Structures are given as C-alpha cells and as structure tokens.
Amino acid sequence: MTSDETSQGRAARLRRRWDREAGGYDRAFAAAERRMFPDVRHRLCARAEGRTLEVAVGTGLNLEHYPRAVTAGAPGGLVGVEWSPGMLDVARRRAARLGLDRDVDLRLGDAQALDLPDDAFDTVVCTFSLCAIADHRRALAEMTRVLRPGGRLLLADHVASSVWPLRALQALADLVSVPLAGEHFGRRPLRWVTEQGLAVEEHERTRAGVIEQVVARLPAGAPVRG
Template sequence: MTGGAGRGGGDARAARLRRRWDREASGYDRAFAAAERRMFPDVRRRLCALARGDVLEVAIGTGLNLPHYPADVVGARPAGGAGGRLTGVEWSPGMLEVARERAGRLGLDVDLRLGDAQALETPDGSFDTVVCTFSLCGIADHRAALAEMVRVLRPGGRLLLADHVGSTSWPLRALQAAADLVSVPWAGEHFRRRPMAWVQERPLVVERHERTRAGVIEWLAATVSP
C-alpha cells in the first residue's frame, strides 16, 4: 500500500514500478488519507509507540510513521540533542524525498536512505527494532524481506509489522483474489498475503497481535528468541 523497498521481479518490471511510485509520491498521502482513517486510524500510533533503541523502518514510504515514534528514537532537534536513532530505508527516490521533507518539517534527526528490503545493506544484529507498515503487500519477495528484517535484529529485538491481509470472510477473500488478478501484474500489489503466518513459523515470540475489519487489517509485535 505504501511505497515499498525492493519491488518488482525482473529489471524492466522493477523499473516500471519504481517510476510509478515516484510519480505518485507527491499525491500519495492525499490519495490514501480517507482509506487510512476508515480502515486503520490508530494502527501507526500504537505500533510505532512500541519501538525502542536503534530502529530500522523498512519501506518508509513518505514517512507517515515519523510523527508516531517516541522522541528518543527520532531525536527531536528542539530538545537539542542527541537522537538520530531511526534509520529509514525506501526503494522509491520520489517517496524518499517526501519522507525527508516531512522529517525536516517535524524537526527530526533521522537517517533516510535508498535501499532494497530484500537485500538490506546492514550487518547482522544491527537494530533493536524493525518496523514495516503496509508495504510487504507490495514487495516482490516478501519472505526474503521478512528474513532480512529478522537478520538485522539483535537477540531479543522486536519486529513490528502491520498490513492489509487476506480477510477472514470468504466473500471478501474472493474479492481480494479477483483484485490480485489485476493489481499484482499492474502494480505489484498483493491483497491476500499474511506475514503473521511467516512469523509463526520462525523462532519469534508474538507479544502483541490484533486483527480487525473482517480480518483485513492485521498488526503484530514479535521478539527474536535470545
């Protein structure tokens, strides 16, 4: 749903999808504001409040999560001080530019950089928290991206995920399957993925979990086993 990091499958397709996200970057927030208010109005605030220590946000998009992080994570400049403990990775230069502008308006000291969610340029065990919201649905190999997120977490580190997923209602799942026939080839957008299933198969301990709106919106907090 947001501008992802590392989309596509094949250079030509990836380049086409990146150009699409770049074009949509300036109007993205306005285009999806109504849907966000209706479907998941409080998810970003609740999820980002759980971030601690050195934080990596994967597929940061236009930076919609930035206002919701704790002050000691984003290093608010008005406090003078130390900070800059949030690193954001984004695949679309256009989306990343919007995120940088938002960080500047908010006076946040954060490190925002281009990167691929499927191959993070970060050593193992670099972060205390990894966040990814409403973006795994658009990453070509979401399992590779999830594996990368866990790889860069320290022992006991926290994985925070939110996305739209396959519904618990079969009529809605049927509509999502029909939507996939168009959205996957056109925009790389998957409506029936469910990251929670991947998390449950790994050495991760789920601490918080919520699923709403006929099961379409799901978020979770899980920790890496020490």
C-alpha cells in the same frame, strides 16, 4: 530475455510508478486510513525502543508517531529505508518539517537486500508495505537478520480477510493489482514471521480481518535466519 532481466525490468517499472505517485500518495491514502486504520500507526510505532529501523518508510507517515527517545537518540537512532527515490524525497521533506532531519537517517535501499549489518537494531518496523514488496518472505528474512536477539518486529498491513466472500474478492483483485502495481491483497505475513523463528507476543485483526497488527520478538540466542 532472461527471467532476471524480466524481473529487473518489472522492478524498474514499478519503481517509476511509485516515483510518479509520491507527490499525491498521502492525499490518496488519507481517506482509506481514516476509515480503516485511524490509530494503527500511532499505536504500533509507540512500541519502538532503542535503535530502530523502518523498512519501506515511504513518504514518512510514521515519523511523527515514534517516541522522542527513538528519534532523538544517537545519530542514526532511527533509520528509514525506501526503494523509491520519489517517496524518499517526500519523507525527507516531512522529516524537515517535523524538525527531525538531523535525527533520522533516511536512505535508499531494498527491503529484500538490506545494506545493513546483522544484529544491528532493537526494533524493526514495517507498516502497509509488505503487500507491495515482490518477495515479502525474503524481506522478512532480512528484517530478522538485522534484528538483535531479544529485539522486536512491529508489523501492520492489509491481509487476506477472515471472511471468505471478502477473501474471494481480494483474490480477484490480485489478478489485476499484482501485475499492474505489484500490490497483493491476499497475503498473510504472520506465517512467515513464525517461520523466521520469532515469537508472536501480540496479534490483532480488525475490519473483517483485513487489517492485521503483529508484535513479535526474536528470542535471545536465536540463530540468524537467512
């Protein structure tokens, strides 16, 4: 079996796992969210402006936090891409409950290979998802590619702690969580954001440095990074 076949098989297994967990994901995640980052979604998504893309939209937990100017913009003003059909189904039902089903475009897609044109969005959002994307550097390169010069990238995730004993525990957790569920606890996407040529405007770490928020802008006239 080739490495590509092995990678494809692992991706298919992980997608089936997310599909199975989609129905109970919100309940399982709620307690951790209330304790660790109760207001992060609202604070970050409120910064979205213009045509907005959310990468790895999941079950649509961010939908209610976007400004109405974003969700009620031109058709496709808010586009959400999700890898798991099961998670996407939940997001679409949430959009319908919120009365947003006609305003947002929720579609299947891979964060590592976005089927979207260059320079298409004023804002790109990704929350608590880079930790579970196999090649997060490639995903960040794609987010930069579709971002218009002058546009902003809004990120939030759990990352490697700034406290070394906790960081050591995260490294141990990775030994189990990465092969089993594709979940990484020791990543620091900020370094790859700056490598993509974006200028960090705001950066905040909380909860022993485990929760990180980044607001970065693609400079006007910046070359597209691939």
